[in-house]
Amino acid sequence: MQATEPDYKCGVEVTLEVIGGKWKGVILWHLKRKTLRFSQLRRRLPGVTQKMLTQQLRELERDGMVHREVFPEVPPRVEYSLTKTGWEVVPILELMCQWGTARLQGRQEEKEMAQAS
Template identity: 55%
Template sequence: MIEWKGKNYHCPVEIAMAVLSGKWKCLMLWHLHDGTKRYSELERIVPGVSQKMLSQQLRELENDGLLSKTVYPEIPPRVEYTLTELGESAFPILEMMHRWGVGKLGVSEGPAK
């Protein structure tokens, strides 16, 4: 048994799946690899995500240490999200998913990095 963040898991893959699970998290990480993004940019480039889900999954990624959030004391407030070192370390997994989707499933390239 492995304990991580107060929960018990049976193997490291289970932990990775818990951290990356969610319909939108991988897409958010994929786009944040390009650099810091504002909330409104993420809302625009992650098609179909509701504001509620975007906020929730960004908060989960922040709590799990994959991204950092910076709130600027302006009116209206400006909020920016940046990948942490841990978040950057997940990018090879996303690249492999991209290559697998293109090569094995025959989908078009789409946005590449």
């Protein structure tokens, strides 16, 4: 049985399908800085399980966002990097980071104002 293509109604749905969820955007954010091994990614993502990180990386690879390279060494070395398509989403991630940082700052200011009154 062949899987059917989802019936997307807008581009936001497609974007969230590819980079949505708790970990995918953060994984891409770290890979924009440099190529990383699985263990390096795991250390940068406290709270992610090995199973979840593996699943998210596989989905990102399937969607053409991440390149997985296996080096024929003992033990095998596996590195993850952004593909051309992965790099295309970096400006979106940067805007998300800016918005999130401003949101955190706004919340902190609201908290301080509430404590002062």
